[in-house]
Amino acid sequence: MAGRPIVFLSDYGLGDEFVGVCHGVIARISPTSQVIDLSHAVPAHDILRGALLLIQSIRFMPTDAVYLVVVDPGVGTDRRAVAVESSGGPILVGPDNGVLSLAWAALEGTLRACEITSPRVLLNPVAPTFHGRDVFAPAAAHLAAGMPLEQLGGPVELPSLARVGLPDPEIEDGRIRATILGIDRFGNVQLALRSTHLAGAQMDNLGQLQVRTATRIAAARRVETFAQVPEGHYGALVDSRGWLALVRRNESAAQALGVQVGDRILVEAPSPFG
Numbered sequence: 001m002a003g004r005p006i007v008f009l010s011d012y013g014l015g016d017e018f019v020g021v022c023h024g025v026i027a028r029i030s031p032t033s034q035v036i037d038l039s040h041a042v043p044a045h046d047i048l049r050g051a052l053l054l055i056q057s058i059r060f061m062p063t064d065a066v067y068l069v070v071v072d073p074g075v076g077t078d079r080r081a082v083a084v085e086s087s088g089g090p091i092l093v094g095p096d097n098g099v100l101s102l103a104w105a106a107l108e109g110t111l112r113a114c115e116i117t118s119p120r121v122l123l124n125p126v127a128p129t130f131h132g133r134d135v136f137a138p139a140a141a142h143l144a145a146g147m148p149l150e151q152l153g154g155p156v157e158l159p160s161l162a163r164v165g166l167p168d169p170e171i172e173d174g175r176i177r178a179t180i181l182g183i184d185r186f187g188n189v190q191l192a193l194r195s196t197h198l199a200g201a202q203m204d205n206l207g208q209l210q211v212r213t214a215t216r217i218a219a220a221r222r223v224e225t226f227a228q229v230p231e232g233h234y235g236a237l238v239d240s241r242g243w244l245a246l247v248r249r250n251e252s253a254a255q256a257l258g259v260q261v262g263d264r265i266l267v268e269a270p271s272p273f274g
Contacts, residue, residue: 003145005035018130018132022068029141029145042071054100068132076131079096087111096156098163099164113155121138122138169193173201176198178192180264180265181261189246192243193244202269203269234248234257235248
C-alpha cells in the first residue's frame with residue numbers, strides 16, 4: 001500500500017541542504033509517499049506567514065495528507081513538537097508555536113493531538129538546531145507509512161496548544177484600518193480585509209477606494225482582474241485566497257506604495273474633493 005502524501009512547508013529556502021535532507025529522511029521511512037513541496041520561501045521565523053500559507057492551501061491538497069510544517073524559531077527550546085490529527089483525514093506535524101493553529105482550528109471532524117517524543121520515531125541523536133530533520137520529518141513519514149498517532153508520544157490537550165491570531169481591521173463608516181498580511185513575488189499587497197469588512201464600513205459598492213500609507217495617498221479602482229487596472233494606476237481586488245489586495249498592472253504595488261508586511265494602512269471612501 002502506498003504511503004499517504006506529505007505536504008512540506010518551511011522557511012528553509014533552497015540555498016542549503018535542509019529541504020533535500022528532509023526529503024531523504026522521508027524517503028527512507030515511507031518511500032512510496034508523494035512529497036508535495038508547498039513552499040520553502042516562508043520568511044525566516046515568520047510563524048504567522050507560515051500559518052497563513054498553510055490555511056490558504058489546505059483545501060486544495062489531498063484529503064489524507066500529512067502536513068510537515070517547519071517554521072521554528074524556538075528550535076531546541078522547551079517548545080513542544082506536536083502532531084494534530086483530524087478524524088476527517090489530515091494530520092499536521094510541526095512545532096507547537098502557533099504555525100499549525102489556523103489549520104487545525106479549521107479542520108472538520110474530531111481532533112486529537114500528541115507530543116512527538118518516542119525514541120522509535122526520533123532520529124538519534126537529535127540535533128538541537130535541526131528538528132525538521134530529526135523530529136518532524138521522521139514523525140510525518142512514520143504517520144504517512146501508517147503509524148498510529150498515539151505511538152508518537154503522549155496525548156496533548158487541544159486547549160494547551162499555542163495559537164496565532166489574525167490582526168483585526170478597525171472598521172468605521174467609510175474607512176477601515178487594516179494590516180498587510182503578505183506581499184507576493186509580484187508585489188501584490190494582501191490585506192487582512194475581506195469583502196464583508198468593506199460591507200461593514202458601507203464601502204462594498206464603491207467603484208474606487210482611497211488608500212493612505214505612512215507616506216502616500218493613492219486611488220485604487222475596484223477590479224476583478226489585473227488586466228482591468230490601467231497602466232500606472234492601482235487596483236483593489238479580491239484575490240484567490242479571499243483577501244482584498246492592492247495591485248498594479250505589471251508592476252509592484254508594494255514598491256510603489258512603499259509598504260511592507262505588518263504595516264497598517266487606511267482604506268477609505270474617496271474624498272469628494274479629489
